[in-house]
Amino acid sequence: MHAFAALLDRLIYTRSRNAKLRLIADYLKATPDPDRGWAMAALTGALDLPAVKPAIIRAIVDERVDPVLFRLSRDYVGDTAETVSLIWPDPPAPPQGDVDLGLSGIIERLATLSRSDAPGVLADLLDRLAPEERFALLKMATGALRIGVSARLAKTALAQGFGLDVEAVEEVWHGLKPPYDALFAWAEGRGDQPSAADLPVFRPFMLAHPLEDEQVSMDDFAAEWKWDGIRVQLVHVAGQTRLYSRTGDDITHSFPEVAAAFVHAGVLDGELLVRGEAQAGGLDVAGAASFNALQQRLGRKAVSAKMLADYPAFVRLYDILFDGAEDVRALGWHERRARLEGFMPRLDPERFDLSALIAAESFTALEELRAGARDAAIEGVMLKRRDSPYVTGRRVGLWYKWKRDPLVADCVLMYAQRGSGKRSSFYSDFTFGCWTESGELLPVGKAYFGFTDEELKWLDRFVRGHTLNRFGPVREVEKTLVLEVAFDSIHESRRHKSGLAMRFPRIARIRTDKPAAEADRIETLRRMVS
Known part of the structure; x- marks a missing residue:
């Protein structure tokens, strides 16, 4: 588990695509079966551990750590796995018995769990692992790595590491199952190329x-x-x-x-x-x-x-x-x-x-x-x-x-929420609204991209300086800032109080020049409904 945890740690702090490829390729060449196969499953999103759910992780943390402290820490860090790995306390007594803490040993143990057994087994593993290994375990178990590695990049690293054609790897990939013994046998010249014949496998899109x-x-x-x-x-x-x-x-x-x-x-x-x-x-x-x-x-x-x-x-x-x-x-x-x-x-x-x-x-x-x-x-x-x-x-x-060219509307910022990962220290998820004829402001969308890094810092300062209320990681702000929002289309929606839902909204411009009272009305958006 230590080698896989070290790989994740280095990938998180590596920006270069070529450097990421080398890191993964070197790991796959140096790591024996079946650990490297399970690592590929985790990197490509093909690992399924149905008994381990985020709710279970939160429940076992609440038993070991003050729940208020954990939520405040999670709000600051912005990532559950990282928060748990750092805040998890030492057990009151050393864990008993021998447990295989290798990557494949942990996965095989978690894969056979029932929902009722999962909390105890997961807590026992967290007691035995170092912080960086806990982080890797939780990321892997929940299927949410978020380390800047796509499935395609992981397959490309495998192909480059073993001198294979990445298109040939893609062609057979969906006919194989973790830990991919046949794939690595082919990669190392110990076996024939796997065949996708007579199997309804996926071929990558153009x-x-x-x-x-x-x-x-x-x-x-x-x-x-x-x-x-x-x-x-x-x-x-x-x-x-x-x-x-x-x-x-x-x-x-x-x-x-x-x-x-x-x-x-x-x-x-x-x-x-x-x-x-x-x-x-x-x-x-x-x-x-x-x-x-x-x-x-x-x-x-x-x-x-x-x-x-x-x-x-x-x-x-x-x-x-x-x-x-x-x-x-x-x-x-x-x-x-x-x-x-x-x-x-x-x-x-x-x-x-x-x-x-x-x-x-x-x-x-x-x-x-x-x-x-x-x-x-x-x-x-x-x-x-x-x-x-x-x-x-x-x-x-x-x-x-x-x-097609996007639609645009001037909306008023209503709420902001902290981001995750590298944005965990910034308020970067913004909910905005438009006015009804009676003067009520109703949410019409939420966006977390479209702005530059400098604009993000400016928006974060605005949120912190104009907060009205706090709801956990969410802040309600003064209704004074207008955002020009671009979106692909807008549709009627019963799930939203405004009755509208935007498709792919993004913040196109910060309108400090425009009074909030002059932002668009719900009826204006309603006339844009496709």
């Missing part, structure tokens, strides 16, 4: 670069709408169907009707949406509701008949990766598009349709269409080079995303 100020030729690029749902991959092989999110999470159980309708061998890429009315001012984009409707279905382990009826899901298809058993990713986009169009007649039109191409003779014409598209389900435009193969990740010059 992604797009933002289109900045450049223009592209419509002779070289095709355009289609960028839909505001969630990107999904449909896989059917050997009689099995899986539905994966962009991060590779299996979401089949949340959308069983979509999975049940995909019964032909292949792998398709598309946008998961909910049926809705056309709202696009005559544009040929009918059929999709706002993201707010889709959100009612996300994350549900069981879906009721009413939910299926009220929020019927479907997939708007973008691309094809496998046509039957044939891998077509190396073909150009225009060839894959023809394959996808040929695949469409096999699919249920109730659950699948094809993302239409935008007929624009020039980039200027496309710009005009994009500017006029304010449909609830449209985020902007996608531009795809006609000869581009389907490759993992973002490749310069192949695909571009051109988001």
Whole structure:
């Protein structure tokens, strides 16, 4: 456990991507099986210890430490694992018995626990470990590392450390399970490359670069709408169907009707949406509701008949990766598009349709269409080079995303909350509101990005100097500061007192020049509802 804890500690304080890659690669080469496999599971978010929950951690800390002291410390530190690792007291008597404190020994012990046994076992481990090891244990157990390492970066480090192609690692990754014995046997030349044949595994998505100020030729690029749902991959092989999110999470159980309708061998890429009315001012984009409707279905382990009826899901298809058993990713986009169009007649039109191409003779014409598209389900435009193969990740010059211009509103700062990690000493999460006709200020959104480091320091000073009330880590402030808030869209919401919910709000500008009484009204925002 000590080596893994040291790795996490060094990764947290390492900014350079290349340095992070070297640290992980060196650890994987120096660490034996199965510890390194469990470490990879933790770094990539593939480790599942269902008996260990944040509530259990809080409960055992409350038994050992003054609860008020712990909450004040947690508020200051900004991270539960770090606070517990530092505040955990020495046990009244040395722990009895021998316990395997290696990484694999701890994981194997925690993985077999019942909910009732978890508190005692976790407390016993914390008694036996040093502070840095406690931190690693709690981060690993709750699945919230937050150390600046993505799953892709960890896999890239593995590939570089053992001289493998990272795309080959990605290809077989989702067909393997921790602690990845077969993967490391292949990496060290002791075994064959694992095969994903006959398994409904996830393949990493092709992604797009933002289109900045450049223009592209419509002779070289095709355009289609960028839909505001969630990107999904449909896989059917050997009689099995899986539905994966962009991060590779299996979401089949949340959308069983979509999975049940995909019964032909292949792998398709598309946008998961909910049926809705056309709202696009005559544009040929009918059929999709706002993201707010889709959100009612996300994350549900069981879906009721009413939910299926009220929020019927479907997939708007973008691309094809496998046509039957044939891998077509190396073909150009225009060839894959023809394959996808040929695949469409096999699919249920109730659950699948094809993302239409935008007929624009020039980039200027496309710009005009994009500017006029304010449909609830449209985020902007996608531009795809006609000869581009389907490759993992973002490749310069192949695909571009051109988001529509954001909406903006002047809102009044109401509440602020401390951030986490490197922002734990600053008030960096801001709730803001707009006025009703009767003069009441109602919250309309919350944002924690969009501002510079210097603006964060200024906002933090404002919060501390204009606090009205304290509610744990939250402060209510004087209603005097106007923030210009940018957001992608706004929707009706029963969960919010204002009746509105913003999509991707961010703070665009601090309006010290504008009196709070002149901030926008709820009715102004309501007229922006898609």
